[in-house]
Amino acid sequence: MLRRSRAGTALAGQPPAPAGGRGxxxxxxxxxxxxxxxxxxxxGTLLATSLYAPVPGGELGQYTPALxxxxxPEALGAFWPQLVRSFAFAGAATVVALVVGYPxxxxxxxxxxxxxxxxxxxxxLVVAPFFTSFILRTIAWKQIxxxxxxxxxxxRWLHVLPPDGRVSATSAAVVVGLTYSFLPFxxxxxxxxxxxxDPRLLEAGADLYAAPAxxxxxxxxxxxxxxxxxGTLLTFIPAVGDYVNSSLxxxxxxTVMIGQVVDARFFRLLxxxxxxxxxxxxxxxxxxxxTAYVRRAGTEDLV
Amino acid sequence: xxxxxxxxAVVPTFAALGFLFLLVPVAYTVLFSFNDGGKTNLVWRGFTxxxxxxxxGAPRVCSALVGSLQVGAVSxxxxxxxGTLLAIGLVRARFGxxxxxxxxxxxxxxxPEVVLGAALVSQFLSLRLPLGFGTVVLAHVMFCLSFVVxxxxxxxxxxxxxxxxxxxxxxxxxxxxxxxxxFPLLLPGIGAAALLAFSLSFDDFIVTSxxxxxxxxxxxxxxxxxxxxxxPQANVISSxxxxxxxxxxLVVQVVARARRR
Numbered sequence: 165m166l167r168r169s170r171a172g173t174a175l176a177g178q179p180p181a182p183a184g185g186r187g188x189x190x191x192x193x194x195x196x197x198x199x200x201x202x203x204x205x206x207x208g209t210l211l212a213t214s215l216y217a218p219v220p221g222g223e224l225g226q227y228t229p230a231l232x233x234x235x236x237p238e239a240l241g242a243f244w245p246q247l248v249r250s251f252a253f254a255g256a257a258t259v260v261a262l263v264v265g266y267p268x269x270x271x272x273x274x275x276x277x278x279x280x281x282x283x284x285x286x287x288x289l290v291v292a293p294f295f296t297s298f299i300l301r302t303i304a305w306k307q308i309x310x311x312x313x314x315x316x317x318x319x320r321w322l323h324v325l326p327p328d329g330r331v332s333a334t335s336a337a338v339v340v341g342l343t344y345s346f347l348p349f350x351x352x353x354x355x356x357x358x359x360x361x362d363p364r365l366l367e368a369g370a371d372l373y374a375a376p377a378x379x380x381x382x383x384x385x386x387x388x389x390x391x392x393x394x395g396t397l398l399t400f401i402p403a404v405g406d407y408v409n410s411s412l413x414x415x416x417x418x419t420v421m422i423g424q425v426v427d428a429r430f431f432r433l434l435x436x437x438x439x440x441x442x443x444x445x446x447x448x449x450x451x452x453x454x455t456a457y458v459r460r461a462g463t464e465d466l467v
Numbered sequence: 468x469x470x471x472x473x474x475x476a477v478v479p480t481f482a483a484l485g486f487l488f489l490l491v492p493v494a495y496t497v498l499f500s501f502n503d504g505g506k507t508n509l510v511w512r513g514f515t516x517x518x519x520x521x522x523x524g525a526p527r528v529c530s531a532l533v534g535s536l537q538v539g540a541v542s543x544x545x546x547x548x549x550g551t552l553l554a555i556g557l558v559r560a561r562f563g564x565x566x567x568x569x570x571x572x573x574x575x576x577x578x579p580e581v582v583l584g585a586a587l588v589s590q591f592l593s594l595r596l597p598l599g600f601g602t603v604v605l606a607h608v609m610f611c612l613s614f615v616v617x618x619x620x621x622x623x624x625x626x627x628x629x630x631x632x633x634x635x636x637x638x639x640x641x642x643x644x645x646x647x648x649x650f651p652l653l654l655p656g657i658g659a660a661a662l663l664a665f666s667l668s669f670d671d672f673i674v675t676s677x678x679x680x681x682x683x684x685x686x687x688x689x690x691x692x693x694x695x696x697x698x699p700q701a702n703v704i705s706s707x708x709x710x711x712x713x714x715x716x717l718v719v720q721v722v723a724r725a726r727r728r
Contacts, residue, residue: 187641188559192568195553195612199571202609206586207578213589264485271482284720288713289486295712296496297705298670299689303697304492304499307509347489397577405579408672412693423581423673430585430677440589443582454577 207447214440225434232437239441243425247445250422253335253410254403257342261350261399262392264343269354269391270384277363290351298345302412305341306332309413333415341409349398357391358384393461401450422446497709500702507696518699522707525698531688532704538600538684539669542607546668547661549608550615551653557616558623576613583610584677591678598680606678607671611664618663622656658719666712 217230240247268290276283293301309315309331316332319325331337361384369379385392407423414420422442429439502508503515523529557568575583587606588598596602626649634644650657672686679687689701 188556189562191552191556192560195549195556195616196568196571198549198612199575199609202587202590202605203575203583204571206583206590209589209593210582210586264481264488267478267481268485271479275479280724286486288716288720289490291716292709292713293489293493294666294670295709296493297686297689297701297708299672299686299693300496300697300701300705301492303689303693304495308491308495344488344492347485351485401577401579405581406673407581408690423579426581426585427676430588436589439585443585447578447582450579451577 210440210443213436214444216437216440218437225436227436235437235441236445239438240445242438243422243442246420246422246425247442247449249420250404250446251449253339253342253419253421254400254406256339257346257403258350258396258400260339260343261347262396265347265350265354265395269351269358272351273355273358274361274363274366277359287355290348290355293348299408299412302341302345302408305337305344306412309337309340332413333419335414335419337413338410338419338421341413342403342406345406345409346399346403349402350395353394353398354388354391357388357394361387389461393458397454397457401454404450405446493709496702497706500699500706502699502702504699508699508702509696518703522700522703525700527683528685528688528698528700528704531683531685534600534683535669535685538603538607538675539665541604542611542668543661543665545604546608546611546615546664547657550612550660550664551619551657553612554616554619554623555649555653558620559628572613572616575610576617580610580671580673581677584674587674588677598678599682602678602680603675603682603684606674607668610671610674611667614667615660615664618660619653619656622653626652655723662715669708 212229213227214235215229215231215233216227216235217232219226219228272283272286272290276286307313311330311332316325316330319331320327320329325331331340365383365387366379369383370376374382405423407421407427410419410421411424426439426442426446429435429442499508499511500518501514501516502511503513503517504510505512518524553568553572557565557572583606587602587609591598591602630648630652631644634648635641639647670686671684672690675684675687676690683691685701685704689697692698692701
């Protein structure tokens, strides 16, 4: 009888599932505590570190808790080019990844629809790079784009590059590397969005005498927007902070990204406050950009 | 039907070029595991099976691999457990704090690794925790957790709460209902999340390099060797992992297909 009365209250708008209510809330505790201790607290420490002052007369790497706000203008004054460059490189890589990745996702989701084996195989090919080391693949690009290599030879032959032109150690090499590194993160959400697309909508577009390009622009693209937003974010965010591509594929002056600066300040120069300032600025800028972008694109339910 | 095939053969051609772009460095990595390149392995010098016959032949390459496997295994188990609980809780619990928890789960994914690494190492240093295996695991669990939540949440929201209700009506305790009903239904999502967590942890470099101190993982070994030349054994290990992962995926697909029939 007790159970029957519970079903009755469920009808009256109470949580229906046995695990609902307080029981379910208890499930949140360990994960929330973990993220509190190992995400929120460290970010707080990072904020505090960004205001530390050097110990007067102290050795390298000795700092004392303070509210030294000058750390911000000083660090930004010294490293704004690397910061701006990181956003520019990541933006360029995201655009290229969208242009390269969209046809891939479209072919997997729409052209291969109904052919399960082909679809499965193509999805495996998209995630296959993850199964080999990220660093080794980046080094492979370094060698593929090297001065004596086939790619540079072909580009010279096509007069895309001057006879003494090179790809290695240039901005282009870094952007290619970034695009490559995060392309699967672009393709997978696009595929997920396009797979949900009802093919009858495309037929309806054609039936109404829309040119294929019009159907794409008015039907396919708007319906795949959640995938575009998720894919661009998943590409852009890791690309901004990455320093593996810029340090392996770039040079030491004109391609340096902010991650390299943070890494060097932290470990080689023991300049923790500057590293912390740059990390905080990077995080805040990304959050502001992401919020504005998601608001504009109108897909708020990303999580 | 032909009219809605946008761009005829143009789109598949572009897509094929995209796949080529994606796979060329993978092929390159595998190819150079057979290179008779000595210690640097920069240019092709001829075919050999030497590195495959002796995959631990280069100093410290296998200890780095073991380090990565250990970190990956522990991080995956912890992150998958915490993340699954969190995902079930987020879908089922009714309370005002949910947007805050959603944000807490989302933020680590919206934070670049270099920031996570710098934040964690600042925290570890201020707590005077010695950097090593332990701190790497703590860090990996943190960044894997959010991805597990997202992967499992998608599965939880497809569950019909009436199933657990039915189990309760049949006098199952909540514990029994979870293990006999909810858990088996969530298993594909949990399995996918665990694979994702393992691959994120196994291949991580940036957070690891900040939080590891003297401890070496496989990606760290490769990055550090890059200046002096990477031994072909690293390519061998990476290629072997690649084949192993492909086999796992294929087996999962075949099993899933057999189940559907």
